[in-house]
Amino acid sequence: MPDEQILGGAIIFYSLPTAYFSLENGKRDKLVWATILFCVSVVLIVKSYFEILDTRGIIFVSILFVSGTVLMLLFIENMKEKVFFFSSLILILLSYLSVTFFKNLGLFETANKIGNLVEVFWPVILIVLGIGIFIKRKK
Amino acid sequence: MLEEEKNSNEQNFFDQMANEPSPIPLKKLQRSKSNVVIAGVCSGIAEYLKMDTATIRIIALLTVLIGGWGAVAYIITSLLLPVEQKPKQLTDDEIYSQRKENFMTVLSGLLILAGIHFALVYIGFRSGERIFILPNDFVFPFVSMALGIILLSKNVAVFSEPGFQTPDSFSRSRTDRKIMGVCGGLSKYLNVDSSALRIIFILATLLTLGIFCIVYIYFSLFTFYETEQKFE
Numbered sequence: 001m002p003d004e005q006i007l008g009g010a011i012i013f014y015s016l017p018t019a020y021f022s023l024e025n026g027k028r029d030k031l032v033w034a035t036i037l038f039c040v041s042v043v044l045i046v047k048s049y050f051e052i053l054d055t056r057g058i059i060f061v062s063i064l065f066v067s068g069t070v071l072m073l074l075f076i077e078n079m080k081e082k083v084f085f086f087s088s089l090i091l092i093l094l095s096y097l098s099v100t101f102f103k104n105l106g107l108f109e110t111a112n113k114i115g116n117l118v119e120v121f122w123p124v125i126l127i128v129l130g131i132g133i134f135i136k137r138k139k
Numbered sequence: 140m141l142e143e144e145k146n147s148n149e150q151n152f153f154d155q156m157a158n159e160p161s162p163i164p165l166k167k168l169q170r171s172k173s174n175v176v177i178a179g180v181c182s183g184i185a186e187y188l189k190m191d192t193a194t195i196r197i198i199a200l201l202t203v204l205i206g207g208w209g210a211v212a213y214i215i216t217s218l219l220l221p222v223e224q225k226p227k228q229l230t231d232d233e234i235y236s237q238r239k240e241n242f243m244t245v246l247s248g249l250l251i252l253a254g255i256h257f258a259l260v261y262i263g264f265r266s267g268e269r270i271f272i273l274p275n276d277f278v279f280p281f282v283s284m285a286l287g288i289i290l291l292s293k294n295v296a297v298f299s300e301p302g303f304q305t306p307d308s309f310s311r312s313r314t315d316r317k318i319m320g321v322c323g324g325l326s327k328y329l330n331v332d333s334s335a336l337r338i339i340f341i342l343a344t345l346l347t348l349g350i351f352c353i354v355y356i357y358f359s360l361f362t363f364y365e366t367e368q369k370f371e
Binding site for chain 2: 010026027028029032059060063064067074078080081083084086087090091094107110111114115118120122123124125126127128129130131132133134136137
């Protein structure tokens with residue numbers, strides 16, 4: 001069994017019950033992380049089963065879809081907040097449109113150029129994030 | 140009889156000496172029992188050197204970059220050093236805030252460590268096949284196991300702050316804001332760090348060609364600012 005499938009399975013095993021219990025307990029921080037982890041593991045498993053040529057393109061769609069899913073779950077957790085529902089609809093719709101209608105507009109090519117920059121500078125992002133958390137650790 | 144009395148007097152004198160606080164406080168290098176992440180070595184060293192514990196922990200984590208010899212030194216030190224005899228008595232809130240600070244310190248240390256490692260790999264100063272002196276294939280299973288144990292243990296109960304109530308409704312923050320207070324409000328609503336949320340938001344905006352800006356504008360248009368706090 002490939003590594004991606006094992007990792008994906010393990011994350012699903014952890015994230016699914018965590019998301020479920022977080023919904024019951026109203027712990028939104030855990031709910032958000034568990035939902036993101038669940039979606040990432042699904043992407044990992046799908047990627048291991050299918051041969052996807054434009055791997056960078058998955059990131060573009062995945063970010064939109066995962067964010068939409070997180071906002072939808074936040075709406076389910078607190079039904080009064082309609083703003084989460086509509087924003088999630090916008091994001092999920094845009095993620096669908098980006099692989100169908102917008103594909104011919106050269107959207108992925110432009111996103112890939114930015115992706116190339118992030119690919120080079122991501123260690124710097126990690127260091128900045130780490131220093132930021134270290135400075136604000138006592139807050 | 141006299142001999143016995145003399146012995147008991149001597150005994151009392153030594154007992155008194157032992158109980159009396161020393162005029163010059165002795166600096167002892169010992170493992171901490173009140174501020175522990177693994178074995179309390181870093182906290183003990185910080186107390187001995189009168190430095191910030193978090194800084195010592197970050198330095199200890201960064202020693203991984205020189206081949207993981209810091210980890211070996213840590214194990215040997217934890218075996219050799221005595222444990223603190225009189226640990227500080229902490230309240231529940233203090234224990235919680237200390238645990239949260241430790242979690243944030245380790246997380247930030249790991250992020251900085253990973254960032255430096257991959258930057259050095261990109262430049263070509265380090266091999267991408269090894270993180271410690273051991274190959275990646277050997278190290279990653281242990282790292283995964285450690286993560287699993289940490290997640291299952293109660294040491295990551297930092298998510299549930301005692302007495303902290305997440306707000307019932309989402310509103311933009313007046314105090315923690317850079318543009319319209321959306322990220323600040325969202326961080327308060329979700330109980331996550333606002334600066335981390337901002338970095339993630341900026342990254343997502345860049346990677347999706349600014350689509351997240353639409354969401355930001357939507358949030359700022361359709362949500363109100365939090366009610367102003369009045370201090371008497």
